[in-house]
Amino acid sequence: MxxxxxxxxxxxxxxxRSVLQGRLxxxxxxxxxxxxxxxxxxxxxxxxxxxxxxxxxxEPAGTGLGxxxxxxxxxxxxxxxxxxxxxxxFLAAAAGLVPGAEVGTAQVGVHxxxxxxxxxxxxxxxxxxxxxxxxxxxxxxxxxxxxxAVRAAAPLDPLTPVWHLASxxxxxxxxxxxxxxxxxxxxxxxxxxxxxxxxxxxLAVAYAKERHQFGKPIGTFQAVKHICADMLVRAEVAxxxxxxxxxxADAPDVAVAEATAAGCTRDELxxxxxxxxxxxxDEAALTNARAAIQVHGGMGYTWQVPVHLHLKRARVHAxxxxxxxxHAAALAASA
Amino acid sequence: MDLxxxxxxxxxxxxxxxxxxxxxxxxxxxxxQVDWPARRTYDLGWQRLLFEAGYAGVDWPVEGGGRGASPIxxxxxxxxxxxxxxxxxGVNFVGLLHAGPTVIAEGTPAQKERxxxxxxxxDEVWCQGFSEPDAGSDLASxxxxxxxxxxxxxxxxxxxxxxxxxxxxxxxxLVRTGAEGNKGITWLIMPMDAxxxxxxxxxxxxxxxxxxxxxxxxxxxxxxxxVGEENxxxxxxxxxxxxxxxxxFVGDLLEFVRLLGELRRLIAQCGxxxxxxxxxxxxxxVAAFDALWxxxxxxxxxxxxxxIPGVGGSVFKxxxxxxxxxxxxxxxxxxxxxxxxxxxxESADGAPLHNDEALHAWFKSINLTIAAGTSQVQRNIVAERxxxxxxSR
Numbered sequence: 001m002x003x004x005x006x007x008x009x010x011x012x013x014x015x016x017r018s019v020l021q022g023r024l025x026x027x028x029x030x031x032x033x034x035x036x037x038x039x040x041x042x043x044x045x046x047x048x049x050x051x052x053x054x055x056x057x058x059e060p061a062g063t064g065l066g067x068x069x070x071x072x073x074x075x076x077x078x079x080x081x082x083x084x085x086x087x088x089x090f091l092a093a094a095a096g097l098v099p100g101a102e103v104g105t106a107q108v109g110v111h112x113x114x115x116x117x118x119x120x121x122x123x124x125x126x127x128x129x130x131x132x133x134x135x136x137x138x139x140x141x142x143x144x145x146x147x148x149a150v151r152a153a154a155p156l157d158p159l160t161p162v163w164h165l166a167s168x169x170x171x172x173x174x175x176x177x178x179x180x181x182x183x184x185x186x187x188x189x190x191x192x193x194x195x196x197x198x199x200x201x202x203l204a205v206a207y208a209k210e211r212h213q214f215g216k217p218i219g220t221f222q223a224v225k226h227i228c229a230d231m232l233v234r235a236e237v238a239x240x241x242x243x244x245x246x247x248x249a250d251a252p253d254v255a256v257a258e259a260t261a262a263g264c265t266r267d268e269l270x271x272x273x274x275x276x277x278x279x280x281x282d283e284a285a286l287t288n289a290r291a292a293i294q295v296h297g298g299m300g301y302t303w304q305v306p307v308h309l310h311l312k313r314a315r316v317h318a319x320x321x322x323x324x325x326x327h328a329a330a331l332a333a334s335a
Numbered sequence: 336m337d338l339x340x341x342x343x344x345x346x347x348x349x350x351x352x353x354x355x356x357x358x359x360x361x362x363x364x365x366x367x368q369v370d371w372p373a374r375r376t377y378d379l380g381w382q383r384l385l386f387e388a389g390y391a392g393v394d395w396p397v398e399g400g401g402r403g404a405s406p407i408x409x410x411x412x413x414x415x416x417x418x419x420x421x422x423x424x425g426v427n428f429v430g431l432l433h434a435g436p437t438v439i440a441e442g443t444p445a446q447k448e449r450x451x452x453x454x455x456x457x458d459e460v461w462c463q464g465f466s467e468p469d470a471g472s473d474l475a476s477x478x479x480x481x482x483x484x485x486x487x488x489x490x491x492x493x494x495x496x497x498x499x500x501x502x503x504x505x506x507x508x509l510v511r512t513g514a515e516g517n518k519g520i521t522w523l524i525m526p527m528d529a530x531x532x533x534x535x536x537x538x539x540x541x542x543x544x545x546x547x548x549x550x551x552x553x554x555x556x557x558x559x560x561x562v563g564e565e566n567x568x569x570x571x572x573x574x575x576x577x578x579x580x581x582x583x584f585v586g587d588l589l590e591f592v593r594l595l596g597e598l599r600r601l602i603a604q605c606g607x608x609x610x611x612x613x614x615x616x617x618x619x620x621v622a623a624f625d626a627l628w629x630x631x632x633x634x635x636x637x638x639x640x641x642x643i644p645g646v647g648g649s650v651f652k653x654x655x656x657x658x659x660x661x662x663x664x665x666x667x668x669x670x671x672x673x674x675x676x677x678x679x680x681e682s683a684d685g686a687p688l689h690n691d692e693a694l695h696a697w698f699k700s701i702n703l704t705i706a707a708g709t710s711q712v713q714r715n716i717v718a719e720r721x722x723x724x725x726x727s728r
Contacts, residue, residue, distance in 0.1 A: 001340045001407050003629070003636040009336060068336045205722050220725045222711075225718035232717055233653050237626045244629035247338045254339050276622035328618030329611065332599075 003243070009072045012065075016073050019050050020080040026306060029081055033158035036124045036151060038083040044125075047082070048104015053093040057102060066250035067184065071191035071242050078195020078285075081309055083159040085109040085122045087188045087320070088130050091181050097140065097174060098128045110185055112321065113168060121316065123149055123163035131171050132185075136178030139171035157312035179267075183274045186321035187249070190242045190274075190281035193317050196310045197235040197284035200292035203307055204228055207296050218295075227295055231288045238277070238284035245273035264334070272334045279327040285314035338632065340407070347404075348411045354388055355419035365422060368543065375460060375502035378425035382457030391455040392431065394580065399439035399447065400455050406580040406639040410631070413585035423586065426499045430454035430461035432583075434507040437522070437575040441563045450505070450524065462503035464494040464525065464549055465572075471496075472712050474509070475517035475569060479551060481510035487555040488512070488523060490531075493548060496706075500534045500547040503527045508556070509568055517569035524560040531555075541698035579648055581634030583707075584655055588631060591659055592624050594696060597689065598666050604682050605669055616665055623658040627651065649713045649721075656703035656710060663697040 005013075023046050024039075032038045047053075054062035055070050063069075070090070077086055088110030093102035100106030106127040111120055113133050120129065129141040149163035205228055208219030218224050248255040248270060259269040289311035293300035300307055318324060340348070362381060366373035385391045394409040395401020404412065424431060435454045438446055453459035470477040479492025490510055497506070506525040513519025525532075531554035536544035563571040599617060607613055630651055637643065667674045670690050677691045704710040718724045 001344060001632065001636065002337055002639070003632040004640065005336055072336075201722075205724065208724055217725050219718075220727055222715065222727055225724050225727070226711070226714040228722055228724060229653070229714035229717035232722060233650050236650050237623075237630055237654050240629040240633050241622065241626035243336060244338065244625070244632075247336060251337070251339060258338075272621070273625060275618075276625045279619070279622045280626055325615060327622070328615040331618035331621040332614035334621065 003247070005072060005243070009069055012069060013072050013076050016050060016052065016076040017080070019046070020076065020082065024080060024082060026081065029083065029159060030306075030309075032083075034155075034161075036161055038122075038159040038161060039125070041125075044084060044107060045104050047084075048102075052077075053090050053104055054102040055090075056094045057096075061102065067187065067246040068243065068250050071187060071194075071246045074188050074191035075195040075198065075239070075242075078192035078313075079199040080195070081159065081199075081306070081313060083122075085126060086192070087185050090188060091185055092128065092130055094184070095176055095181065097130065097138075097176060100127070110181075110320075111168070112182070118165040118168050119152070119162045120146070120149065120165065121160050121162050124151065124161065129171075130174075130181070131168060132178060132182055136182055138174040138176040138178045138181055140174050141169065141171035145169045145171070157309070157316050159309065160313065160316050179271075182321060183249070183270060186274050186278045187242065187245055189317050189321050190238070190245075190278045193278075193281035193285035193314060194235060194239045194242055196314050196317075197231070197238060197281070197288040200285075200288050200307055200310045201228065201231040201235055203305075204231065204292040204295040207299075211297070224295060227291050231291050234280075234284040234288055238280040241273075241277040241280045245270075245277040248273050268334060272331060275322070275327040275330050275334070278322060279324050279331070282314070282318040282324050286311070286318060289314050340411075344407055344411060347408050348415060351390070351412060351415050352419070354390070355415060355421055358384060358388070359419050359421050362422065365425075368545075371499070371502050375426050375499075378422065378427055379457040379460065381422040381425075382427045382431075382455075384457075386456045391457075392435065394578075394582075395435065395455075396439060399435070400451050406582065406635045409580060409582050410585060410635045413582050414589060417586045417589040426460045426502055427454070427457065429463045429498070429503075429507065430459065430505075432578075433463060433575055434461045434505070434524075436578045437507065437571060438524075438562060440574050440578075441522075441571050445559070446524070446562060453504075459504040460499065460502055461505045461507060462497050462500045462527070464497055464506045464508040466496045467493060468495050468548075472709060475520065476515070477509055477511060477520065479508075479510050481512050481521060481523065481556070483512075483558070484555075486558055488521075488558065488561070490523070490525065490551050490554045490556055493550050495537065495546075495548050497534075497547045497549050498545055500527070500549060501536065506549070509572065512568075513566040519566050520568035520572075521565050522562045522568035522571045523556050524562060525551075525554065525556050526560075529554050529556065539698070540701070541695065577643075580638040581631060581648070581651070583648065584651065585631060587659070588624070588627055588655065591655075591662060594666070595620055595624060595662060597692075598662065598669065601666065601669055601688065601693075604686060604688070605671075607669060613665070613669070616661070620658060620662050620665070623654070623661075627655050627658070630654070649708070649716045652703075652708065653710055653713050653717070656700075659703055660700045663693070663700040666693045667697045 055065050058064050085107050088108040089101050092098040092108035098106050098108050101108050107125050108128045109126045110130040126143050131139045149165045152162045155162050208224050209217050211218045255266045259266045292307045299305050365377050392401030393404045393412045397403040438450050467477050481488040481490045508523045508525040510521050511519050512521040531552040533550040535548045537546040673680045673688050673690045677694045679691050680688050719726055
């Protein structure tokens with residue numbers, strides 16, 4: 001057994017990271033804060049050109065990789081604050097639900113129905129909306145069916161525009177593995193969250209080394225040190241959970257063996273591993289973002305320092321594919 | 336990135352599982368916690384059985400008399416033992432995990448020949464004389480003095496937190512032979528039957544006496560019992576700690592999942608299944624366990640390839656210790672007034688509440704953030720050695 005991130009995965013992560021740093025650096029993203037489209041179609045095409053949406057499609061259309069590789073890539077996307085319907089587009093591409101999703105010519109959102117106001121992210125840029133119902137029924141909606149949608153003037157995340165709708169029309173039924181879409185969506189979102197948790201840690205540590213008070217870097221003081229240490233622990237634990245869930249999804253035989261040892265079915269094990277990963281990753285992202293603001297002191301409270309963007313994005317992700325409370329309740333009820 | 340075990344790893348697991356299936360039941364349950372002589376006999380007897388079956392010192396190098404198992408096999412060994420309810424390492428802990436590996440790495444051929452077989456065969460028990468009343472987190476400030484006199488060191492001082500000293504044959508002892516700080520420390524093997532040693536049991540907040548204080552009054556320890564050079568003892572100690580391959584807490588982690596199951600039964604037994612707040616706390620613990628088991632596999636995988644368990648022991652211990660405390664805090668909370676005594680109590684339907692076990696586990700968990708490096712020290716280690724933040728000292 002070798003549960004380390006392997007060399008190919010490391011290379012994949014480095015490759016994506018260098019594309020993002022070159023093509024989508026922070027200043028470039030921030031220029032679109034508050035816009036109707038927070039990532040241009042050109043930039044989305046560039047993302048598509050990396051092969052990220054077709055990662056798990058069989059060759060030659062894709063790279064024939066697994067979810068374990070996808071979560072490594074998605075962590076980088078989270079680190080890079082990449083806006084847009086990343087998870088929906090990936091799911092649509094992987095399941096062949098929307099032509100063009102796999103190359104980045106179609107942007108696909110994903111929405112799970114539930115109580116409360118209906119808000120759809122990135123509606124202005126979507127070519128299709130994947131809708132998952134409470135029993136995992138999957139449907140596809142064309143944006144022209146959502147003509148009554150009103151764009152929110154004050155989105156929480158300036159890079160995640162949202163549209164408000166009175167209700168969601170029915171949409172066209174899809175032949176799809178609904179539970180698998182939900183699980184994979186949750187796991188990819190969890191991977192984004194691990195990226196946020198890790199990036200804000202790096203920002204906090206960098207600040208703690210640079211900022212001097214009382215004649216020394218503030219990272220010298222244990223109070224600050226310990227906040228950072230706790231951030232690392234949260235991120236590492238969440239990452240291990242996300243990676244394990246991805247490995248189990250990729251290797252059904254291993255999942256069966258682990259399920260047998262745990263005294264549950266394979267599906268129950270997959271559900272449990274994803275729920276745990278999403279719960280820990282959401283909390284790691286949210287708590288770490290708050291902790292990073294704390295380490296930045298007054299500067300953390302400014303619009304200028306980007307930590308708040310990670311906090312806000314983490315809040316968005318924590319409301320998709322189940323909240324921490326939803327997953328904690330599901331885990332308590334699990335075998 | 337793969338969770339799949341190899342064919343040889345699976346074969347190791349199955350062979351061990353078969354042996355455990357017959358051996359554990361035949362060996363019988365442990366004696367009462369307080370009966371130290373009986374516990375010594377029990378723990379040593381199990382070690383002898385492991386030795387005869389070829390499982391003694393699973394992770395020791397073959398040159399040291401061990402099996403030379405890989406870190407993955409070590410993980411499997413600990414996992415299977417825990418799942419089979421095998422006896423804990425108990426009084427063999429210091430010998431197998433600390434003193435033995437140190438002698439293998441740093442001992443003379445004569446020392447290896449004299450001391451290693453006794454540990455492996457379950458003949459001899461070791462205890463640890465490291466911490467002192469004034470030297471805990473700051474171990475390098477230890478003050479127990481050793482002065483040369485002819486062919487011996489004459490040792491005077493005191494040690495604290497020495498586990499199972501009252502049934503030990505040898506003590507791995509750190510003494511000051513030179514200047515202050517970590518450059519004046521020497522590692523000695525002290526026979527526990529030498530004149531001048533007083534063992535005083537230390538009562539924990541649970542009321543148990545698994546720890547002791549040692550008072551050393553001009554105890555003579557032969558020079559030939561020194562492991563490594565004089566004043567090189569700190570480095571020798573660091574070598575011991577470097578043997579950690581990420582498996583130190585595997586038993587505790589698997590016990591955690593068993594106790595989590597007990598907690599869920601208890602919640603139902605107390606009629607609290609509908610309490611959503613409790614449910615969420617339990618759900619968090621389920622997630623934490625799964626993640627920590629994954630982190631263990633990651634650390635062990637790192638150790639298997641590089642010799643060092645990844646982000647390591649500190650990250651794991653910080654997380655595990657706090658989640659374990661949360662589990663036991665929650666259990667005692669659910670017990671409510673049934674936790675006011677450790678006398679076994681029952682719920683109205685006559686089913687045992689296991690309040691005695693819960694209290695014992697709760698007390699032990701309090702020590703998890705303190706022993707083997709406090710959580711505050713662990714955070715310093717993570718911040719300084721992993722994150723590269725400037726040292727405070």
